[in-house]
Amino acid sequence: MTLRRTLALAALVVASAPGAALGADVRMVALEVPVERSSGAEGALPARPAPLAFDMVGLHWRGPGEVSFRTARDPGVWSAWKPARPEGEDLPDSASGEGGATAGWKLGNPYWTGRARWIQYRLAGRVTRLRAFFLTAAAAAAPPPAARAATATARPARPAIVRRAQWNADESIVRDAPSYAERLRLAVVHHTAGTNSYTKAQSAGIVRGIQRYHVVANGLDDIGYNFLVDRYGQIFEGRAGGTDRNVIGAHAKGFNTGSVGVAVLGTYGSTTVSSAGRAAVERLLAWRLDVAHVDPVSALTAISYGNERYEAGTAVRLRAISGHRDTGYTTCPGTKLYGQLGAIARTAATIGLPKLYAPKASGGLGGPVRFTARLSGSRPWLVTVRDGSGATVAEGGGSGTAVDWTWDSSSAPLDRYTYVISSGAEVRPARGVVPGPPPLAVTNVRVSPSVLTPNGDGVSERTRVSFTVTARATVGVSVRAAGSPVRTLLARKERPPGRFSVTWDGTAGGAPVAEGRYAVRITAARGSETRTVSRALVVDRSLGWLTLSREALSPNGDRRGKAIAFGFELTRSADVRVRVYRGDRRVATLVRAGLPAGMHAGTWNGLLDGDAVADGVYTLRVHATTSLGTRSLDRRFAVDTLRPVVRIRSARLVGGGTRVRIALSEAARVRVWYGTGDWRDGSMVTVDRPAGRSRVWRRAAAGIVRVVARDAAGNRSRAALADVAAG
Numbered sequence: 001m002t003l004r005r006t007l008a009l010a011a012l013v014v015a016s017a018p019g020a021a022l023g024a025d026v027r028m029v030a031l032e033v034p035v036e037r038s039s040g041a042e043g044a045l046p047a048r049p050a051p052l053a054f055d056m057v058g059l060h061w062r063g064p065g066e067v068s069f070r071t072a073r074d075p076g077v078w079s080a081w082k083p084a085r086p087e088g089e090d091l092p093d094s095a096s097g098e099g100g101a102t103a104g105w106k107l108g109n110p111y112w113t114g115r116a117r118w119i120q121y122r123l124a125g126r127v128t129r130l131r132a133f134f135l136t137a138a139a140a141a142a143p144p145p146a147a148r149a150a151t152a153t154a155r156p157a158r159p160a161i162v163r164r165a166q167w168n169a170d171e172s173i174v175r176d177a178p179s180y181a182e183r184l185r186l187a188v189v190h191h192t193a194g195t196n197s198y199t200k201a202q203s204a205g206i207v208r209g210i211q212r213y214h215v216v217a218n219g220l221d222d223i224g225y226n227f228l229v230d231r232y233g234q235i236f237e238g239r240a241g242g243t244d245r246n247v248i249g250a251h252a253k254g255f256n257t258g259s260v261g262v263a264v265l266g267t268y269g270s271t272t273v274s275s276a277g278r279a280a281v282e283r284l285l286a287w288r289l290d291v292a293h294v295d296p297v298s299a300l301t302a303i304s305y306g307n308e309r310y311e312a313g314t315a316v317r318l319r320a321i322s323g324h325r326d327t328g329y330t331t332c333p334g335t336k337l338y339g340q341l342g343a344i345a346r347t348a349a350t351i352g353l354p355k356l357y358a359p360k361a362s363g364g365l366g367g368p369v370r371f372t373a374r375l376s377g378s379r380p381w382l383v384t385v386r387d388g389s390g391a392t393v394a395e396g397g398g399s400g401t402a403v404d405w406t407w408d409s410s411s412a413p414l415d416r417y418t419y420v421i422s423s424g425a426e427v428r429p430a431r432g433v434v435p436g437p438p439p440l441a442v443t444n445v446r447v448s449p450s451v452l453t454p455n456g457d458g459v460s461e462r463t464r465v466s467f468t469v470t471a472r473a474t475v476g477v478s479v480r481a482a483g484s485p486v487r488t489l490l491a492r493k494e495r496p497p498g499r500f501s502v503t504w505d506g507t508a509g510g511a512p513v514a515e516g517r518y519a520v521r522i523t524a525a526r527g528s529e530t531r532t533v534s535r536a537l538v539v540d541r542s543l544g545w546l547t548l549s550r551e552a553l554s555p556n557g558d559r560r561g562k563a564i565a566f567g568f569e570l571t572r573s574a575d576v577r578v579r580v581y582r583g584d585r586r587v588a589t590l591v592r593a594g595l596p597a598g599m600h601a602g603t604w605n606g607l608l609d610g611d612a613v614a615d616g617v618y619t620l621r622v623h624a625t626t627s628l629g630t631r632s633l634d635r636r637f638a639v640d641t642l643r644p645v646v647r648i649r650s651a652r653l654v655g656g657g658t659r660v661r662i663a664l665s666e667a668a669r670v671r672v673w674y675g676t677g678d679w680r681d682g683s684m685v686t687v688d689r690p691a692g693r694s695r696v697w698r699r700a701a702a703g704i705v706r707v708v709a710r711d712a713a714g715n716r717s718r719a720a721l722a723d724v725a726a727g
Contacts, residue, residue: 025138026170026208027052028216033121033130047075047120054134055115055202056194056209058217059084059108065125067108071116081122082193084108092220092250093257093305096179102219110135110213112194112206112265133217137205142167142234156290156352159283161227161243162236167204169211169223169240176221178241179248184292185258185300187285189341190251190324191333196231196266203230206265207238214250224250225263227284233276235284238263244291254307255316255327260288268334282344285321286351293373293430294320295357296348321345354379356403359421359430365409366437366472367497371396373403373421373430381423383407385434388416409434410472410496437471440529442522444468444499447535451631454506455544455571459633463537465489465520466501473526477502479537480519487513492523506539515539515628543624545569546633554713555606555613556641562714564637566590566620567601574624580604581619590620606639615639640713644668648707648722649693657699658724660707666691668709668717674702679721 029051050057061067067084085108092098110133121130145160164171198206211223225238226249238261241247251261262284264277273281289296298320306312309328316327323341324332333341359373371383382397383405393412396405403421417434445467453460469475476492477500478485487509489502504520506513518537523530549565556562566578578591590604604620606613615638622633645665652659658674667690675682685698689709702724709717 026212028135031132035130044122050134053117054136056112056135058110058133058213060105060131061127063126063128065127068122071113072118098221107218109193110210135209137209141201142204156286164237173215174222181246181258184246187260187321188252189333190263191268192265200232207236220250225261227262229280230265231274231277233280252327254304268337272336282347286348296345354427356427364435364438368406370406375401379423384420440526441470442524442531442533451538452506455541457544462503462505464503468499469524471497473524475524477522540628541571542626543631548635552638552640552713553606554715563603563605565603570597572597574626577623643715644709644711644717646709646717648720651705651722651724653727658702659697661695663693668711670709672696673706675704679704679706
């Protein structure tokens, strides 16, 4: 492409609307820069003159590569190479739709170069298109803003701020009205790109250039930052919408909502911010965070709206005064300025004390509403609640650093209520709207069990219906069959919000209901709102009274405990399966047949293919399937083939009787024989004892004792003998 053709592309000139009040002194020219698209050439492109003398430049490009540049007032006297995109995430949140016209382009920052005429580009990696935006603005100092003096009702005072009209913001290029966050939670500190060598009179022109580049080149709705601060301590109002309102900017992609973006003009990687600039940032943040009742030295958890570092939904721990690098892949606000943020936050926290932090109203109208906050020092405090007419309806107060008071609004009529948390004239009061009643809903509904088997065997004789109603309402619960009411479980009555629980035993009018399918219906009504929730419930007495003849089985061939008998009752014919499980693994199927109504029984000997199953805990499970579904009953038992071990620890004559101390390997039934010369010529006692150490005492003098233990499976221990010692 020839130089003549290149300069011809300067026809992409964006001029502001006429009139100095609209920033007409800002001129921007867009220029398409030729690159070798076919080869994706790397390295420096030929130096070339810009289409106009410029003070600021920004670059856009396509492709995965990166671009840097250098500038010169005269050929041969070049600046250092500068990255075109040092702060790549000075952008709106992706879901906002702002800046969508530049999708697919990498957007460089507006870089203040000072007066220059020549530029050279250097490519790293593949760059398929390159576009440069050159800006120039006349140096004209903004009129000095009038500082707002501190008052008795708002501290710290609003610092002197150069308003948009004073720095000649071009309102004609603003694309859309501002958007607002519900609350402000943190500040994100930035530096802009470019040299720190600018005069106080040039600062307003730099701000105008940033606005034009952000809006016209990058497609933002307005300048991306909420405030800008120069090295002379001047504070400029950034994005329109109100300096004390929670305007959503386009400065920290993924974290714009609920943050205020403060940019310091210049670059602070190796240069320390000036004392005037730092003091201005401290005053600004002390005031702005106090308006939002945010403690400058606090921390919070923010949820990302999505960027290259933190995908949407990621919880990120941030400081109330964070640097841009905390929210994304960037070095912003420069190493030097970033290192000062902790001290800046501590200073901001001391400006304008006392302060009130983190006011919150939780709960909702129609129930308890809790008001909490924190004071920077111990002070008296007061919470005042007013109705829509402004009349005070409730007040509560106390003293200390913690504000905590609850208003019982259960009897308050529906209205819009506001609250004020105050602590004297020196503290900025917190104002808000009392949360309205939550939407009426019936939630967390549970019917357990969902199958009722009220047959007297102690299994599923009652069902419990539990649920939550979110707001005060008229609540009722009933059981219905085929749409008709069967029994009322909770009479319809106005009730407060909360958790409810009722039970049903399967009766109506004092008599058992018929087997079949039913529904539990829960209704809640408030004014014109009605919520109804139904849950299915089955009443089925088909299967019941499952019994086992013993707790343990011992298939070890000693003829004791060699089988376990089971029994169950059917009230109607059913397809029945009786199985044995160990854990989730099926071991044996004992019954698989259609059976009539009545009592049924069977046995199992604990053998599979002639071999005893392994010792352990087993479950006998009966499934009975009818037209109402499949019902199950379980009973657990043990298979135990090991004989218990009993040991006599001592046998003594004590208190006119014989005391025997024993040790058992497992719980067992113990028989103790007491004899004078031979154990067979005496008497016997039988007792149940747990595993471990225990004792048996009998009012009889004995000379010898014999002990035998038998466990629940019928396994018999070896006998233990001992002579009785004199006490």
